Structure formats: C-alpha cells, structure tokens
Amino acid sequence: MRSFNGEYGRRRVKDCPATKWPTPDRAPTPERGSAVVEFVFLAVLLMVPVAYLILTVGALQGGAYAVVGAADQAARVYVLQGDEGTALQAARQAADIAVTDMGFDPAKSTLTITCDGGCLTPGATVTAQVRLRVDLPLVTGIPGVDLQAATVESVATQKVGRFK
Known part of the structure; x- marks a missing residue:
C-alpha cells in the first residue's frame, strides 16, 4: 500500500501563478483600516436625524390623538350639562383630562365652544374646537428654549338632545 504525504502531484506554492497577484499587504491603495471609521461616522451622521424625526412624528401623532379625544369629549360633556356656566367648566375639565392622558400639558391646549x-x-x-401646541421632543427640559414642532387641532360637533 502506498502512503500519501500531501506532496504527490502538486506544485509548490511559490511556483503557483496565483501568488503573483497583489496580496492585502501589497495593496495598491493607501486606505487601510478606515472602513470602520467611515461606517461609524456615516451611521451617526444619518441615524441621529432619522431617530429624531421618528420621535417628532410620534409626538405629533400623539398630539393628534389627544386633540381628537379632547374635542369629542368636550362637546359630549357640554351638551349633557344643565346650564352654560357648568357646561363650559365641565367641557374644559374633560378636554384637560383627555390631553393629560396622552402625556401633554393641558396649559398648552385651548378649547373654543361655539353654538x-x-x-x-x-x-x-355645539361645536368644540381644541388646539394643542406640540413641542419638539428632548428639548423641553432645556431652560430658555421654547421650540414647537406644530400646532394640531380638532373639531367635534354634538347636538343637544330634544328631550332635555
């Protein structure tokens, strides 16, 4: 039986034509090892604004939900009251609760009732209109900075019952 030592019928590596190609240590370009730095720089440069945009759109969507609920509840509560003084107070309270439930400050909302x-x-x-000022996220804690993303509003209408 014949033993196989791995050298039978093979050429030596230094005689192989593939070794004449450029190797990584003899690369023709001077850029070596900068891909990680470029990737991190571009990732931070692109991902931070995209993440902030997502946060801002989320805040605007939350504000839109808040004003829709606040206007609907304010109009509904207003038509159920006995007199206009308590009706306006109850509508304001309902709008404040709806805005607070969505995580916004009720002082930044306005309620207008028209009949x-x-x-x-x-x-x-009875028509209730609620406007809410939505601030930019992550800058509300900085003193002296008062930036807003947008003002969102919603209108809801209710009819006073015939047999009230």
Whole structure:
C-alpha cells in the first residue's frame, strides 16, 4: 500500500501563478483600516436625524390623538350639562383630562365652544374646537428654549338632545 504525504502531484506554492497577484499587504491603495471609521461616522451622521424625526412624528401623532379625544369629549360633556356656566367648566375639565392622558400639558391646549343659537336649547348644535401646541421632543427640559414642532387641532360637533 502506498502512503500519501500531501506532496504527490502538486506544485509548490511559490511556483503557483496565483501568488503573483497583489496580496492585502501589497495593496495598491493607501486606505487601510478606515472602513470602520467611515461606517461609524456615516451611521451617526444619518441615524441621529432619522431617530429624531421618528420621535417628532410620534409626538405629533400623539398630539393628534389627544386633540381628537379632547374635542369629542368636550362637546359630549357640554351638551349633557344643565346650564352654560357648568357646561363650559365641565367641557374644559374633560378636554384637560383627555390631553393629560396622552402625556401633554393641558396649559398648552385651548378649547373654543361655539353654538348656533342658544347653546343648550334642544336641537342646538355645539361645536368644540381644541388646539394643542406640540413641542419638539428632548428639548423641553432645556431652560430658555421654547421650540414647537406644530400646532394640531380638532373639531367635534354634538347636538343637544330634544328631550332635555
């Protein structure tokens, strides 16, 4: 039986034509090892604004949900009250609770109630409009900085019941 030592029928590595190609230690370009630095730099440069954009869009969407709920509840609560003084107070309280539930400051929201004719007469239409100022995320804790992303608003209408 014949033994195989690995050298039978093979050429030596130094005689192989593949060794004449450039190797990594003899690369023709002077850039070596800078790919990681470039990747980190570009990742930070691109990812930080994208992440901040996502946070801002999330805050705006939360503000939109807050004003829709606040306007709907304010109009609904207003038409259920007995007199206009308590109706306005109850509507303001309902709007504040709805805005607070979504994580916003109720001091940055405004409520406007409009009616056609007498506000609490049967069959009258009551319209509640809520506006909310949405601040930019992550800059609200900096003193003296007051930047807003947008103002969102919503309108809801309710009819006063006929048999009130």
